[in-house]
Amino acid sequence: MRRPTFEQFLWVMPAAYAIHIPEEFLTGFPAWMATHMHASMDAQGFMLNNALFMAILLSVSLWASKTRSALPAFVHLSWASGNLFWNFIFHLWTTVQADSYSPGLVSATLLYYPISIWAGVLAVKERRLTPGAVFGAFAIGAGLMLFVIWAGLWRFHLPFA
Secondary structure, eight states: OOOOOHHHHTTHHHHHHHHHHHHHHHTTHHHHHHHHHOOOOOHHHHHHHHHHHHHHHHHHHHHHHSOOOHHHHHHHHHHHHHHTHHHHHHHHHHHHHHTSOOTTHHHIIIIIHHHHHHHHHHHHHTTSSOHHHHHHHHHHHHHHHHHHIIIIITTTSOTTO
16 A cells, blocks of 8 residues: 655645644533633634634645745644644643543644654655754744644633733
């Protein structure tokens, strides 16, 4: 069986995102965040944020799938790692922090973590990016995720400080 190319595989990321969002919503992520993480989130904000994030993910996926240039691959992995890999880390951390299942942990563990790692591996194997560039993209993704959490969920303050 032939493995997918980076350009083909990157479309798995929006598909995983499309699976993750219903898990979060149907298991009460907005209310769970308010209760356990002192976050400000309602259903409407949840839907709007995720629609925007999906639109951006689809846009960078399209851009990176149409060219073999390093820049689109780097931008794609930066954005996607924030939405997938670091979202997995976030769900893991919040589960431990609250000692309670963080809605979204199942799909983040089963899909987000391995898909993100494999996308980075394919980018290196196909010489779209160097290992350092993949780590850099993931670092930027971490920063994006931290900013989204700080700004969107905690309204620019730290609830546990």
